[in-house]
Structures are given as structure tokens and as C-alpha cells.
Amino acid sequence: MSRLIRGERFSLTRQGESAALLVVGLGNPGSEYAGTRHNVGREVIEELARRNNSNLKAGKEQALVAEIKQDEKLIVFAIPMNFMNDSGIAVSKLMRRYRLNEVNKLLIVHDELDLDVGVIRLKEGGGLAGHNGLRSVKQHIKNQDFCRIRIGVGKPFPSQKGAKYVLSKPGKKESQELLLSVATAADSIESVIEMGFDNAMQIFNKKT
DSSP: OOSSOOOBOOOTTOOSOOOSEEEEEOOOOSGGGTTSGGGHHHHHHHHHHHHTTOOOEEOTTSEEEEEEEETTEEEEEEEESSOGGGHHHHHHHHHHHTTOOSGGGEEEEEEETTSOTTOEEEEESOOOTTOHHHHHHHHHHTOOOOEEEEEEOOOOOTTSOHHHHHTSOOOHHHHHHHHHHHHHHHHHHHHHHHHOHHHHHHHHTTTO
16 A cells, blocks of 8 residues: 555635545644644644645635545545634535535544554544544534544543643653554555545554
8 A cells, every 4th residue: 555645736726526535633723732632633634735745725614725636536634723622613614615415524533532642543423532623523514423533642640631631742752652643544544545434444443
């Protein structure tokens, strides 16, 4: 499997084309949140844009967007410019913009407290596990059956609140583990594009 998706780049102003897949990485905007555990979803999208030599550009949908063509299909990578708790605003606008009528064509990438650092899991539908970004997406698109890539960030200490934990920056060792997780998550998305979600899930859910 090629690590790079070789796709045709084209103008973000093109209207009316339906996307085969919309991949959204959740996080918070602003330099003060860069490198925090809560932003690993954003980092995956940035990694995919780098692999495709594609720039993430701001559009009307309150998101940074990169578009590629893979086997004549439109693939969209996006990062909401809203804060995590309002992620669904951008996601709903992106779904309308790219005519996503099937929720399984939406893939959300996010941090996951219930998984150890370094663990990646692909999941279709299911609960929200108290994640405010997922809750916002459900609220705005009125559906929670979208696909997810869950990136483990581990649990906080018993005396530490979850919100403070995910909004803090990890130490050096954990940062290196999360960098590897970001790369693996990007690999898994390339596999989703190449072979479908179910096949990619069978491969990557067995790796860690």
C-alpha cells in the first residue's frame, strides 16, 4: 500500500460535486492549543495534507479544507475552525457543501480517553463516550452513525479532570508516541480510501 495518495488538486470554488469521503479532524484553533492531546485529530488532517502536497484553505464552511481526487473520486480533508464544542457547525456545513447524503461517508478523527496512548481504533457509529466534539457533530447533523478513527491519549490521573488533561501538552515520551499515532491514523485513512472502511478496520484494529 502506498503511503502517499497521488491525487489531482483543483479549485475549492468548484460547486456541486459530491464527495466520496469527508474526513474531519477535531480539535481547537489557536497556537495555545497546538500540541495538546485534544488536537491529535487536527494533526492527522495536517499530515494527510502534507502527504498530498495540498494546502488546507479556509472556506465558507468555517473549516480549513483540502481536496484531492483519487480514482476520479473527490476526497475532502477538513479541520473545523470552530472550537471543539462547536465542531458540528462546520461539519454540517461541509456535509451540505459536498452533498453527503450518507452519513457513513463522514469520517471523524478524534482523541479518545478510553484508549491507551498509541492505540488506534476504527469504529462505525456507536456512543459518544462523553466527547464534546462528537456530541456537537451529532447535535448538528442529527445522527451519530458516522465513522470514527479514535486515537488513544490515555486517562488522566484520578485527581485530574479530563478536560484539563486533554487540553494539556504531553511530555516528551508521550509526544513521540502520539506522533506515531498520528502517522498510523493517517495510514488508516489512506487504507479507507483505497479499500473501504470495513477492510481498513480489520487491518488496523488488529495492529495495536
